[in-house]
Amino acid sequence: AQKVTQAQTEISVVEKEDVTLDCVYETRDTTYYLFWYKQPPSGELVFLIRRNSFDEQNEISGRYSWNFQKSTSSFNFTITASQVVDSAVYFCALSEWTGGFKTIFGAGTRLFVKA
């Protein structure tokens, strides 16, 4: 069965601090994708990154970086030099094809960045 755990419910940091959001997943499939989405107060989720299960290469995009480790079933997200505009809820998600398309989101981590 699929499961995505985001153990950090809320994180509060001061602007310019680095922050890491944790994501741990469970699946029996060998082929799957992991995603991170950002949900600002407006409500719509915004796609940030995807990773397939065969690509453990870490990725950096500006102030954002992602660390995917299959050995620990984790896909963590780091924001470097956080800014107030980073304040939002961040979701990790797992998608796979198991007798049809399936996707599961974690409960989310609410990030507060204070000026």
Added chain:
Amino acid sequence: ETGVTQSPTHLIKTRGQQVTLRCSSQSGHNTVSWYQQALGQGPQFIFQYYREEENGRGNFPPRFSGLQFPNYSSELNVNALELDDSALYLCASKQDDRVGTEAFFGQGTRLTVV
């Protein structure tokens, strides 16, 4: 903005009633999925439609049903509403139904069941 639009933005219904929520996909997208997001929780996958056929479903009862039209717009229908159905309902469109394709979300419909 993603180009995915949902209507209405807010809705209040009475327990036992039926509701239809609508979604217009982003141009060029042939796949749509629906999610239920209760307050303070992550989105829960309801189902996905690809070229008018359902090709994925989460753990929701049959009273949650959907339609996708030839222009790839979509409807979510919920029958026999229950108080626990109160949530933000999100629609997302994708350019294809592959697992790794990112989804573009609308701003949601806030449904309140009283």
